[in-house]
Amino acid sequence: MATDLKFRFSFHLRQFLVLMFFSWTMVGCFIAYQYYREKSLKIESINTMLQVNNSHILDAIETQGAPLADIGQSNMNLKDLRITIMDIHGNVLYDNAFKTNTVSDNHISRPEIAQALATGKGYTVMRKSKTTDTPFFYSATLGKSHIVRSAVPYDHSLHQMLATDGAFLWIMLGITLVFSIIGYFVTWRAGVVISRLNDFAARAEKGERIYADLAFPDNELGSISSHIVRLYSRLQEAIVERDRQHEIAIHEEQEKIRIKRQLTNNINHELKTPVSAIQVCLETLLDHPELSDEKRIEFLRRSYDNTSRLRSLLDDVSLITRMEDGSQAIEMSTVSLSEIISDAVDESEIAHPDSNMEIHVETAGDLPLTANAGILLSVFRNLIDNAIAYSGGSKIEIKTADDGDFYSVIFADNGIGVADEHLPHLFERFYRIDKGRSRKMGGTGLGLSIVKNAIILHGGTIEAINRRDGGLEFRFSLKKYN
Secondary structure (H helix, E strand, C coil): HHHHHHCCHHHHHHHHHHHHHHHHHHHHHHHHHHHHHHHHHHHHHHHHHHHHHHHHHHHHHCCCCHEEEEEHHHCCCCCCEEEEEEEEEEEEEEECCCCCCCCCCCCCCCHHHHHHHHHHHEEEEEEEEECCCCCEEEEECCCCCCCEEEECCCCHHHHHCCCCHHHHHHHHHHHHHHHHHHHHHHHHHHHHHHHHHHEEEEEEEECCCCCCCCCCCCCCCCHHHHHHHHHHHHHHHHHHHHHHHHHHHEEEHHHEEEEEHHHHHHCCCCCHHHHHHHHHHHHHHHHHCCCHHHHHHHCCCCCEEEEEEHHHHHHHHHHHHHHHCCCCCCCCEEEHHHHHHHHHHHHHHCCCCCCEEEEEEECCCEEEEEEEEHHHHHHHHHHHHHHHHHHCCCCCEEEEEEEEEEEEEEEEECCCCCCCHHHHHCCCCCCCCHHHHHHHHHCCCCCCHHHHHHHHCCCCCCCCEEEECCCEEEEEEEEECC
16 A cells, blocks of 8 residues: 555655645644743733732732722722622622622632632633623632632633734744745655656666766756766666677687688698699609609709798798787887888898889888887888789889878889779788789788788788879888887
8 A cells, every 4th residue: 555655646745745744733833832822921911910900909808908898899990890709718708790798609619719729829711600601701819818809701802812813823824835835846856856766777677778968956966866877877888888899809709710710721722732733743753763854853843942832821821820819929129110111122132133123212210110020021021022023013112201100101013003893802811813823923822911910910000002103002000109
Protein backbone atom coordinates (compact mmCIF):
# COMPACT_ATOMS: atom_id res chain seq x y z
CA MET A 1 0.00 0.00 0.00
CA ALA A 2 2.84 2.36 0.90
CA THR A 3 4.53 1.56 -2.42
CA ASP A 4 1.30 2.32 -4.32
CA LEU A 5 1.02 5.70 -2.62
CA LYS A 6 4.70 6.35 -3.28
CA PHE A 7 4.23 6.02 -7.03
CA ARG A 8 0.76 7.58 -7.06
CA PHE A 9 2.14 10.87 -5.73
CA SER A 10 5.30 12.45 -7.05
CA PHE A 11 8.25 13.20 -4.80
CA HIS A 12 7.46 16.90 -5.07
CA LEU A 13 3.83 16.42 -3.98
CA ARG A 14 4.77 14.12 -1.11
CA GLN A 15 7.36 16.56 0.20
CA PHE A 16 4.94 19.46 -0.20
CA LEU A 17 2.18 17.65 1.72
CA VAL A 18 4.57 16.74 4.53
CA LEU A 19 5.81 20.34 4.67
CA MET A 20 2.24 21.65 4.72
CA PHE A 21 1.24 19.20 7.46
CA PHE A 22 4.03 20.32 9.78
CA SER A 23 3.63 24.00 8.83
CA TRP A 24 -0.11 24.15 9.37
CA THR A 25 0.15 22.05 12.53
CA MET A 26 2.73 24.46 13.95
CA VAL A 27 0.65 27.48 12.95
CA GLY A 28 -2.47 25.87 14.40
CA CYS A 29 -0.70 25.20 17.70
CA PHE A 30 0.60 28.78 17.76
CA ILE A 31 -2.86 30.22 17.04
CA ALA A 32 -4.42 28.00 19.72
CA TYR A 33 -1.79 29.08 22.23
CA GLN A 34 -2.22 32.73 21.29
CA TYR A 35 -6.00 32.37 21.54
CA TYR A 36 -5.75 30.79 24.99
CA ARG A 37 -3.21 33.39 26.15
CA GLU A 38 -5.22 36.36 24.87
CA LYS A 39 -8.46 35.06 26.35
CA SER A 40 -6.73 34.34 29.67
CA LEU A 41 -5.40 37.90 29.77
CA LYS A 42 -8.86 39.35 29.09
CA ILE A 43 -10.48 37.09 31.67
CA GLU A 44 -7.81 38.09 34.17
CA SER A 45 -8.41 41.74 33.38
CA ILE A 46 -12.18 41.48 34.03
CA ASN A 47 -11.57 39.38 37.13
CA THR A 48 -9.09 41.96 38.44
CA MET A 49 -11.67 44.79 38.08
CA LEU A 50 -14.28 42.73 39.92
CA GLN A 51 -11.77 41.77 42.62
CA VAL A 52 -11.01 45.46 43.20
CA ASN A 53 -14.74 46.14 43.56
CA ASN A 54 -15.04 43.21 46.00
CA SER A 55 -12.14 44.56 48.05
CA HIS A 56 -13.80 47.97 48.36
CA ILE A 57 -17.04 46.35 49.58
CA LEU A 58 -15.21 44.13 52.10
CA ASP A 59 -13.36 47.18 53.40
CA ALA A 60 -16.62 49.09 53.81
CA ILE A 61 -18.33 46.20 55.65
CA GLU A 62 -15.54 44.86 57.85
CA THR A 63 -13.55 48.03 58.53
CA GLN A 64 -16.07 50.83 58.37
CA GLY A 65 -19.06 48.79 59.60
CA ALA A 66 -21.32 49.99 56.79
CA PRO A 67 -24.81 48.42 56.75
CA LEU A 68 -25.34 45.80 54.03
CA ALA A 69 -28.36 47.64 52.70
CA ASP A 70 -26.33 50.78 52.24
CA ILE A 71 -23.67 48.82 50.42
CA GLY A 72 -26.15 47.34 48.11
CA GLN A 73 -27.87 50.67 47.62
CA SER A 74 -24.64 52.41 46.84
CA ASN A 75 -23.72 49.79 44.24
CA MET A 76 -27.09 49.88 42.52
CA ASN A 77 -25.61 52.67 40.36
CA LEU A 78 -23.23 50.16 38.75
CA LYS A 79 -25.08 49.01 35.66
CA ASP A 80 -25.98 45.32 35.58
CA LEU A 81 -23.45 44.53 38.37
CA ARG A 82 -24.75 41.89 40.74
CA ILE A 83 -23.39 41.98 44.29
CA THR A 84 -23.78 39.03 46.62
CA ILE A 85 -22.53 39.12 50.26
CA MET A 86 -22.18 35.85 52.20
CA ASP A 87 -20.74 34.76 55.51
CA ILE A 88 -17.77 32.43 55.50
CA HIS A 89 -20.11 29.43 55.51
CA GLY A 90 -21.62 30.43 52.18
CA ASN A 91 -24.95 31.69 53.56
CA VAL A 92 -26.26 34.58 51.50
CA LEU A 93 -26.66 37.74 53.59
CA TYR A 94 -27.35 40.14 50.76
CA ASP A 95 -27.98 40.05 47.03
CA ASN A 96 -28.80 43.21 45.11
CA ALA A 97 -30.66 41.15 42.51
CA PHE A 98 -33.55 40.85 45.02
CA LYS A 99 -35.70 43.50 46.62
CA THR A 100 -35.36 42.08 50.12
CA ASN A 101 -32.14 42.03 52.05
CA THR A 102 -32.45 38.41 53.15
CA VAL A 103 -31.98 35.45 50.85
CA SER A 104 -32.46 31.99 52.25
CA ASP A 105 -29.75 30.28 50.18
CA ASN A 106 -26.27 28.82 50.61
CA HIS A 107 -23.60 29.21 47.88
CA ILE A 108 -20.85 27.16 49.48
CA SER A 109 -20.93 24.71 46.54
CA ARG A 110 -20.51 27.35 43.85
CA PRO A 111 -17.12 26.93 42.07
CA GLU A 112 -15.97 30.52 42.58
CA ILE A 113 -16.95 30.39 46.31
CA ALA A 114 -15.11 27.10 46.86
CA GLN A 115 -12.06 28.52 45.11
CA ALA A 116 -12.19 31.72 47.17
CA LEU A 117 -12.40 29.74 50.42
CA ALA A 118 -9.38 27.69 49.30
CA THR A 119 -7.13 30.44 47.88
CA GLY A 120 -8.76 33.75 48.88
CA LYS A 121 -9.99 34.50 45.35
CA GLY A 122 -11.97 32.65 42.71
CA TYR A 123 -13.86 33.17 39.47
CA THR A 124 -16.07 31.37 36.99
CA VAL A 125 -16.12 32.60 33.41
CA MET A 126 -19.64 31.61 32.49
CA ARG A 127 -22.17 29.88 34.68
CA LYS A 128 -25.92 30.15 34.66
CA SER A 129 -27.34 31.46 37.90
CA LYS A 130 -29.69 29.04 39.65
CA THR A 131 -31.66 31.91 41.17
CA THR A 132 -31.99 34.16 38.11
CA ASP A 133 -31.44 31.60 35.32
CA THR A 134 -29.01 34.08 33.64
CA PRO A 135 -25.38 33.33 32.68
CA PHE A 136 -22.83 35.43 34.62
CA PHE A 137 -19.13 36.00 34.96
CA TYR A 138 -18.51 35.52 38.70
CA SER A 139 -15.62 36.79 40.79
CA ALA A 140 -15.48 36.08 44.57
CA THR A 141 -13.17 37.48 47.30
CA LEU A 142 -12.73 36.11 50.83
CA GLY A 143 -12.58 38.61 53.70
CA LYS A 144 -12.19 38.10 57.48
CA SER A 145 -15.81 37.24 58.09
CA HIS A 146 -17.53 37.71 54.75
CA ILE A 147 -17.37 36.61 51.16
CA VAL A 148 -18.17 39.18 48.50
CA ARG A 149 -19.02 38.04 45.00
CA SER A 150 -19.45 40.37 42.02
CA ALA A 151 -20.98 39.18 38.78
CA VAL A 152 -21.61 40.69 35.39
CA PRO A 153 -24.05 39.20 32.87
CA TYR A 154 -22.37 37.04 30.21
CA ASP A 155 -24.15 38.79 27.36
CA HIS A 156 -23.11 39.68 23.82
CA SER A 157 -20.97 42.64 24.87
CA LEU A 158 -18.98 40.53 27.36
CA HIS A 159 -18.64 37.75 24.80
CA GLN A 160 -17.21 40.25 22.32
CA MET A 161 -14.89 41.58 24.98
CA LEU A 162 -13.50 38.11 25.70
CA ALA A 163 -13.26 37.15 22.03
CA THR A 164 -9.77 36.98 20.45
CA ASP A 165 -8.58 39.45 17.82
CA GLY A 166 -9.85 38.17 14.42
CA ALA A 167 -7.35 40.32 12.51
CA PHE A 168 -4.47 38.40 14.07
CA LEU A 169 -6.01 35.12 12.96
CA TRP A 170 -6.42 36.32 9.36
CA ILE A 171 -2.88 37.74 9.30
CA MET A 172 -1.48 34.41 10.48
CA LEU A 173 -3.54 32.51 7.93
CA GLY A 174 -2.37 34.88 5.18
CA ILE A 175 1.29 34.52 6.17
CA THR A 176 0.89 30.75 6.28
CA LEU A 177 -0.70 30.76 2.85
CA VAL A 178 2.20 32.79 1.43
CA PHE A 179 4.69 30.39 2.99
CA SER A 180 2.69 27.49 1.54
CA ILE A 181 3.00 28.96 -1.96
CA ILE A 182 6.74 29.52 -1.47
CA GLY A 183 7.05 25.99 -0.10
CA TYR A 184 5.26 24.64 -3.16
CA PHE A 185 7.79 26.17 -5.54
CA VAL A 186 10.76 25.22 -3.33
CA THR A 187 9.65 21.58 -3.19
CA TRP A 188 8.80 21.74 -6.90
CA ARG A 189 12.39 22.70 -7.74
CA ALA A 190 13.70 19.90 -5.54
CA GLY A 191 11.14 17.58 -7.09
CA VAL A 192 12.37 18.42 -10.59
CA VAL A 193 15.91 17.43 -9.59
CA ILE A 194 14.77 14.18 -7.93
CA SER A 195 12.49 13.34 -10.86
CA ARG A 196 15.29 13.84 -13.38
CA LEU A 197 17.73 11.91 -11.20
CA ASN A 198 15.18 9.09 -11.02
CA ASP A 199 14.85 9.14 -14.81
CA PHE A 200 18.65 9.16 -15.12
CA ALA A 201 18.94 6.17 -12.76
CA ALA A 202 16.27 4.23 -14.68
CA ARG A 203 18.01 4.90 -18.01
CA ALA A 204 21.38 4.02 -16.53
CA GLU A 205 19.97 0.74 -15.19
CA LYS A 206 18.74 -0.10 -18.69
CA GLY A 207 22.17 0.67 -20.10
CA GLU A 208 20.97 3.58 -22.26
CA ARG A 209 23.42 6.22 -23.46
CA ILE A 210 23.57 9.16 -21.05
CA TYR A 211 24.77 12.57 -22.23
CA ALA A 212 26.21 15.27 -19.99
CA ASP A 213 23.80 17.97 -21.26
CA LEU A 214 20.91 16.85 -19.01
CA ALA A 215 19.60 20.11 -17.46
CA PHE A 216 19.03 20.60 -13.71
CA PRO A 217 17.86 23.65 -11.70
CA ASP A 218 20.54 26.14 -10.71
CA ASN A 219 20.96 25.20 -7.04
CA GLU A 220 23.20 23.03 -4.83
CA LEU A 221 21.16 19.87 -5.41
CA GLY A 222 21.03 20.57 -9.13
CA SER A 223 24.81 21.15 -9.19
CA ILE A 224 25.46 17.84 -7.41
CA SER A 225 23.11 16.06 -9.83
CA SER A 226 24.86 17.62 -12.82
CA HIS A 227 28.23 16.44 -11.50
CA ILE A 228 26.86 12.89 -11.05
CA VAL A 229 25.45 12.82 -14.59
CA ARG A 230 28.67 14.24 -16.08
CA LEU A 231 30.79 11.69 -14.21
CA TYR A 232 28.55 8.86 -15.39
CA SER A 233 28.60 10.21 -18.95
CA ARG A 234 32.41 10.32 -18.89
CA LEU A 235 32.46 6.79 -17.50
CA GLN A 236 30.24 5.65 -20.35
CA GLU A 237 32.48 7.43 -22.85
CA ALA A 238 35.53 5.76 -21.28
CA ILE A 239 33.84 2.35 -21.51
CA VAL A 240 32.83 2.99 -25.12
CA GLU A 241 36.37 4.13 -25.93
CA ARG A 242 37.79 1.09 -24.13
CA ASP A 243 35.53 -1.22 -26.12
CA ARG A 244 36.43 0.60 -29.31
CA GLN A 245 40.14 0.30 -28.58
CA HIS A 246 39.61 -3.35 -27.72
CA GLU A 247 37.86 -3.94 -31.03
CA ILE A 248 40.64 -2.07 -32.84
CA ALA A 249 43.26 -4.16 -31.05
CA ILE A 250 41.41 -7.37 -31.94
CA HIS A 251 41.07 -6.18 -35.53
CA GLU A 252 44.75 -5.26 -35.67
CA GLU A 253 45.71 -8.61 -34.21
CA GLN A 254 43.51 -10.42 -36.70
CA GLU A 255 44.96 -8.26 -39.47
CA LYS A 256 48.47 -9.14 -38.36
CA ILE A 257 47.58 -12.81 -38.37
CA ARG A 258 46.06 -12.41 -41.84
CA ILE A 259 49.07 -10.50 -43.11
CA LYS A 260 51.48 -13.02 -41.64
CA ARG A 261 49.53 -15.84 -43.21
CA GLN A 262 49.50 -13.97 -46.50
CA LEU A 263 53.20 -13.20 -46.12
CA THR A 264 53.94 -16.86 -45.44
CA ASN A 265 51.99 -17.89 -48.50
CA ASN A 266 53.69 -15.23 -50.63
CA ILE A 267 57.13 -16.17 -49.33
CA ASN A 268 56.41 -19.80 -50.05
CA HIS A 269 55.38 -18.83 -53.57
CA GLU A 270 58.37 -16.54 -54.07
CA LEU A 271 60.79 -19.16 -52.75
CA LYS A 272 59.58 -21.83 -55.15
CA THR A 273 61.02 -20.15 -58.26
CA PRO A 274 64.64 -19.68 -57.13
CA VAL A 275 64.69 -22.97 -55.23
CA SER A 276 63.31 -24.80 -58.25
CA ALA A 277 65.88 -23.11 -60.49
CA ILE A 278 68.73 -24.03 -58.14
CA GLN A 279 67.45 -27.60 -57.92
CA VAL A 280 67.24 -27.90 -61.72
CA CYS A 281 70.78 -26.53 -62.14
CA LEU A 282 72.22 -28.87 -59.53
CA GLU A 283 70.33 -31.89 -60.86
CA THR A 284 71.64 -31.13 -64.36
CA LEU A 285 75.18 -30.89 -63.08
CA LEU A 286 74.87 -34.17 -61.18
CA ASP A 287 73.12 -36.08 -63.96
CA HIS A 288 75.44 -34.88 -66.75
CA PRO A 289 79.06 -35.04 -65.69
CA GLU A 290 80.06 -34.88 -69.29
CA LEU A 291 78.97 -31.20 -69.59
CA SER A 292 81.60 -28.80 -70.74
CA ASP A 293 83.24 -26.37 -68.31
CA GLU A 294 81.42 -23.48 -69.95
CA LYS A 295 78.00 -25.10 -69.31
CA ARG A 296 78.99 -26.02 -65.77
CA ILE A 297 79.96 -22.41 -65.03
CA GLU A 298 76.66 -21.20 -66.54
CA PHE A 299 74.60 -23.51 -64.29
CA LEU A 300 76.68 -22.55 -61.27
CA ARG A 301 76.17 -18.85 -62.05
CA ARG A 302 72.42 -19.39 -62.33
CA SER A 303 72.44 -21.15 -58.95
CA TYR A 304 74.46 -18.29 -57.46
CA ASP A 305 72.07 -15.64 -58.85
CA ASN A 306 69.08 -17.50 -57.40
CA THR A 307 70.75 -17.89 -54.00
CA SER A 308 71.47 -14.15 -54.04
CA ARG A 309 67.81 -13.56 -54.78
CA LEU A 310 66.88 -15.88 -51.91
CA ARG A 311 69.16 -13.99 -49.55
CA SER A 312 67.69 -10.63 -50.60
CA LEU A 313 64.19 -12.01 -50.08
CA LEU A 314 65.01 -13.35 -46.61
CA ASP A 315 66.72 -10.08 -45.66
CA ASP A 316 63.70 -8.07 -46.74
CA VAL A 317 61.26 -10.37 -44.89
CA SER A 318 63.43 -10.15 -41.77
CA LEU A 319 63.45 -6.36 -41.96
CA ILE A 320 59.66 -6.11 -42.37
CA THR A 321 59.06 -8.54 -39.51
CA ARG A 322 61.49 -6.61 -37.34
CA MET A 323 59.72 -3.32 -37.98
CA GLU A 324 56.21 -4.72 -37.38
CA ASP A 325 56.83 -6.93 -34.35
CA GLY A 326 59.81 -5.33 -32.70
CA SER A 327 59.42 -1.57 -33.19
CA GLN A 328 60.04 -0.94 -29.47
CA ALA A 329 63.32 -2.86 -29.63
CA ILE A 330 64.64 -0.99 -32.67
CA GLU A 331 67.38 1.36 -31.55
CA MET A 332 66.89 5.04 -32.32
CA SER A 333 69.55 7.73 -32.24
CA THR A 334 70.14 11.24 -33.51
CA VAL A 335 71.17 11.04 -37.17
CA SER A 336 71.48 13.40 -40.13
CA LEU A 337 68.87 13.01 -42.84
CA SER A 338 71.17 14.77 -45.32
CA GLU A 339 73.99 12.27 -44.63
CA ILE A 340 71.62 9.29 -44.98
CA ILE A 341 70.44 10.54 -48.39
CA SER A 342 74.05 11.13 -49.45
CA ASP A 343 75.04 7.60 -48.35
CA ALA A 344 72.10 6.09 -50.28
CA VAL A 345 73.14 7.95 -53.45
CA ASP A 346 76.77 6.78 -53.03
CA GLU A 347 75.67 3.17 -52.55
CA SER A 348 73.50 3.31 -55.69
CA GLU A 349 76.48 4.47 -57.77
CA ILE A 350 78.48 1.46 -56.54
CA ALA A 351 75.58 -0.99 -56.95
CA HIS A 352 74.62 0.31 -60.43
CA PRO A 353 77.81 1.44 -62.12
CA ASP A 354 76.31 1.07 -65.57
CA SER A 355 73.21 3.14 -64.83
CA ASN A 356 72.85 6.45 -66.66
CA MET A 357 70.38 7.73 -64.00
CA GLU A 358 71.24 11.22 -62.74
CA ILE A 359 70.36 11.87 -59.09
CA HIS A 360 69.79 15.49 -58.04
CA VAL A 361 69.51 16.22 -54.27
CA GLU A 362 68.30 19.45 -52.62
CA THR A 363 68.58 19.53 -48.80
CA ALA A 364 68.73 22.51 -46.44
CA GLY A 365 71.33 21.92 -43.75
CA ASP A 366 72.12 18.86 -41.69
CA LEU A 367 68.45 17.97 -40.96
CA PRO A 368 68.91 16.15 -37.61
CA LEU A 369 66.24 13.68 -36.43
CA THR A 370 65.76 10.68 -34.14
CA ALA A 371 65.78 7.57 -36.31
CA ASN A 372 67.34 4.20 -37.06
CA ALA A 373 70.02 5.00 -39.62
CA GLY A 374 70.02 1.54 -41.24
CA ILE A 375 66.25 1.35 -41.70
CA LEU A 376 66.04 4.94 -42.94
CA LEU A 377 68.88 4.21 -45.38
CA SER A 378 66.87 1.27 -46.76
CA VAL A 379 64.02 3.71 -47.57
CA PHE A 380 66.11 5.77 -49.99
CA ARG A 381 68.06 2.76 -51.28
CA ASN A 382 64.83 0.94 -52.19
CA LEU A 383 63.32 4.04 -53.82
CA ILE A 384 66.48 4.62 -55.87
CA ASP A 385 66.73 0.92 -56.86
CA ASN A 386 63.06 0.90 -57.79
CA ALA A 387 63.44 4.03 -59.99
CA ILE A 388 66.55 2.70 -61.72
CA ALA A 389 64.97 -0.70 -62.36
CA TYR A 390 61.46 0.21 -63.44
CA SER A 391 60.96 3.95 -64.16
CA GLY A 392 62.68 4.03 -67.55
CA GLY A 393 63.74 7.59 -66.78
CA SER A 394 67.03 9.40 -66.64
CA LYS A 395 66.74 11.65 -63.64
CA ILE A 396 65.84 11.36 -59.95
CA GLU A 397 65.05 14.41 -57.78
CA ILE A 398 65.17 14.33 -53.97
CA LYS A 399 63.97 17.44 -52.15
CA THR A 400 63.50 18.04 -48.39
CA ALA A 401 61.74 20.75 -46.39
CA ASP A 402 61.37 21.59 -42.69
CA ASP A 403 57.67 21.54 -41.66
CA GLY A 404 57.97 22.18 -37.93
CA ASP A 405 57.80 18.82 -36.15
CA PHE A 406 58.34 16.95 -39.41
CA TYR A 407 60.66 16.86 -42.40
CA SER A 408 58.82 16.48 -45.70
CA VAL A 409 60.55 14.65 -48.55
CA ILE A 410 59.73 14.50 -52.27
CA PHE A 411 61.31 11.66 -54.27
CA ALA A 412 60.49 11.82 -58.02
CA ASP A 413 61.69 10.44 -61.33
CA ASN A 414 60.98 11.48 -64.91
CA GLY A 415 60.11 7.99 -66.12
CA ILE A 416 56.94 6.44 -67.46
CA GLY A 417 55.06 6.37 -64.15
CA VAL A 418 52.43 3.68 -63.46
CA ALA A 419 48.82 3.21 -64.41
CA ASP A 420 46.42 4.85 -61.95
CA GLU A 421 44.82 1.54 -60.97
CA HIS A 422 48.17 0.34 -59.62
CA LEU A 423 48.80 3.34 -57.35
CA PRO A 424 46.71 2.10 -54.35
CA HIS A 425 48.58 -1.24 -54.38
CA LEU A 426 52.18 -0.11 -54.79
CA PHE A 427 53.02 -0.59 -51.09
CA GLU A 428 51.49 -4.06 -50.79
CA ARG A 429 53.84 -6.99 -50.23
CA PHE A 430 54.85 -8.88 -53.37
CA TYR A 431 52.70 -6.60 -55.56
CA ARG A 432 54.22 -6.38 -59.02
CA ILE A 433 53.01 -4.39 -62.00
CA ASP A 434 55.00 -6.59 -64.42
CA LYS A 435 55.71 -9.84 -62.58
CA GLY A 436 57.96 -11.30 -65.26
CA ARG A 437 60.06 -8.16 -65.55
CA SER A 438 60.29 -7.74 -61.77
CA ARG A 439 61.65 -11.25 -61.25
CA LYS A 440 64.02 -10.81 -64.16
CA MET A 441 65.35 -7.63 -62.55
CA GLY A 442 65.89 -9.55 -59.32
CA GLY A 443 63.26 -7.72 -57.27
CA THR A 444 61.74 -9.40 -54.23
CA GLY A 445 58.43 -7.51 -54.38
CA LEU A 446 58.99 -6.16 -50.83
CA GLY A 447 60.92 -2.94 -51.53
CA LEU A 448 58.06 -0.44 -51.40
CA SER A 449 56.43 -2.34 -48.53
CA ILE A 450 59.67 -1.89 -46.59
CA VAL A 451 59.60 1.82 -47.47
CA LYS A 452 56.06 2.29 -46.14
CA ASN A 453 56.70 0.37 -42.89
CA ALA A 454 59.91 2.31 -42.30
CA ILE A 455 58.13 5.64 -42.79
CA ILE A 456 55.35 4.60 -40.37
CA LEU A 457 57.98 3.43 -37.86
CA HIS A 458 59.44 6.95 -37.94
CA GLY A 459 56.05 8.61 -37.32
CA GLY A 460 55.31 9.68 -40.88
CA THR A 461 53.03 8.97 -43.85
CA ILE A 462 53.68 8.30 -47.53
CA GLU A 463 51.77 8.51 -50.81
CA ALA A 464 52.55 7.92 -54.47
CA ILE A 465 51.24 10.02 -57.38
CA ASN A 466 51.87 10.30 -61.10
CA ARG A 467 53.51 13.59 -62.10
CA ARG A 468 51.79 15.71 -64.73
CA ASP A 469 54.92 15.95 -66.89
CA GLY A 470 55.64 12.22 -66.53
CA GLY A 471 57.24 10.06 -63.90
CA LEU A 472 56.33 8.79 -60.42
CA GLU A 473 56.52 10.91 -57.30
CA PHE A 474 56.64 9.75 -53.65
CA ARG A 475 55.74 12.26 -50.98
CA PHE A 476 56.44 11.32 -47.37
CA SER A 477 57.16 12.83 -43.97
CA LEU A 478 59.51 11.92 -41.12
CA LYS A 479 58.95 12.96 -37.53
CA LYS A 480 61.94 14.82 -36.11
CA TYR A 481 61.76 13.34 -32.60
CA ASN A 482 60.16 9.97 -31.82
